[in-house]
Amino acid sequence: MVRLSAVAKRYVVRASTVHALRGINLQVPRGSACALVGPTGSGKSTLLGIMAGLDRPSSGRICIDGRDLAHLRGRHLASFRLARIGLVFQAHKLIPVLSAAENVALPLTLLGLPSCERRRRVERMLGELRLAAVAKRRPAELSGGQQQRVGIxxxxxxxxxxxxxxxxxxxxxxxxxxxxxxxxRLINVRSRTTLIVATHDPRLQTLASRRIQLREGQLVADSDPAPRSAGS
Ligand SMILES: Nc1ncnc2c1ncn2[C@@H]1O[C@H](COP(=O)(O)OP(=O)(O)OP(=O)(O)O)[C@@H](O)[C@H]1O
Ligand SMILES: [Mg+2]
Structure with missing residues (x-):
């Protein structure tokens, strides 16, 4: 599902270079649940951003679902990301003027799904995440946990x-x-959605079948470094 080869990321900050990632090699088969751990500044968010196609590496290759991200640009990259990759961040980036239901519907609108299909999927999703009762509220009228669930x-x-x-x-x-x-856990088991979760939370780490540890931009430990290919 995910294949990284010698991925490096450097940031130049006022004449000095920060090596955020130093040659990451990683393969994640479809359906795995991975915890990405490591101290603050070790490169977890940088790595997720690069896998999401939000950011380009300084060098190295990233293939997601059989596609080399370097070969996707502009509109093609945007629609690939929209259809294939889900992103959940701590700051949910919900659109404040849209209701919870409209926020959830947004990616489907951007993908051009017909409105009846949109409504069906949004309703099911809101039901599963116990958000049906607050579907019409805007983000500011929701608790932090509810906002996080809308983001999910x-x-x-x-x-x-x-x-x-x-x-x-x-x-x-x-x-x-x-x-x-x-x-x-439910979506990983039920839909075989591949999960990669950066976290300091030991409970989240128990969800994962694999633990990938970064330190100073390098992969220093991996509980399952050569995973059996599961149709990736
Ligand atoms: N846009 C940027 N410009 C310059 N340096 C950056 C930028 N983004 C990240 N860095 C640096 O890259 C390194 C890795 O940062 P990153 O945010 O990936 O760490 P992290 O493991 O997610 O940390 P945390 O656990 O605190 O979220 C850090 O040294 C950070 O200061
Ligand atoms: Mg981070």
Whole structure:
């Protein structure tokens, strides 16, 4: 599902170079659930951003679902991302003037799905994430946990092959974090959605069948470094 070869990322900040990633090699078969761990500044968010196609590596190759991201540009990259990759961030980036349901529907609208199909999928997603009762509210009228669930619903509504999440439980209390954990576990098991979750949360790490550890931009430990190919 995901294949990284010698991926490096350098940032130049006021004449000095930050090596955020230093030669990452990684293969993640379809259907895996991976926890991406490591101290602050070790490169987790940078790696997720590169796998999401939000950012380009300084060198190296990234293939997602058989496509080399370097060969996808502009509109083609945008529609590939929209249809295949779900993103969940700590700051949910919900659109403030849209209701919860409209936020969830947004990717389907951008993909051009007919409105009856859109409505059907959004309703199901809101039901599964226990958001039906607050569907008409705007983000500011929701709790942090509800906003986080709207963000997850929006990421999942397209039924992505790959879900990338950056600290999805960081702003939640115990109950909220457990809910998010259960949702991620459910979609991984039921839909065989490949999960890669950057986290400091030990509970989230128990969800994962594989633990990938970064330090100073290098992969320093991997509980399953040569995964059996599962149709990736
Ligand atoms: N846009 C940027 N410009 C310059 N340096 C950056 C940029 N983004 C990240 N970095 C640097 O790259 C390194 C890796 O950062 P990254 O955000 O990937 O770490 P992280 O593992 O996600 O940390 P955290 O656990 O705190 O979220 C850090 O040294 C960071 O300062
Ligand atoms: Mg980070």
């Amino acid at each position: 619903a929006r990421a999942l509504v397209v039924e992505p092959a790959l879900l990338l999440a950056d600290e999805p439980t960081a702003s939640l209390d115990e109950g909220g974090a457990r809910e998010v954990l259960e949702i991620l």
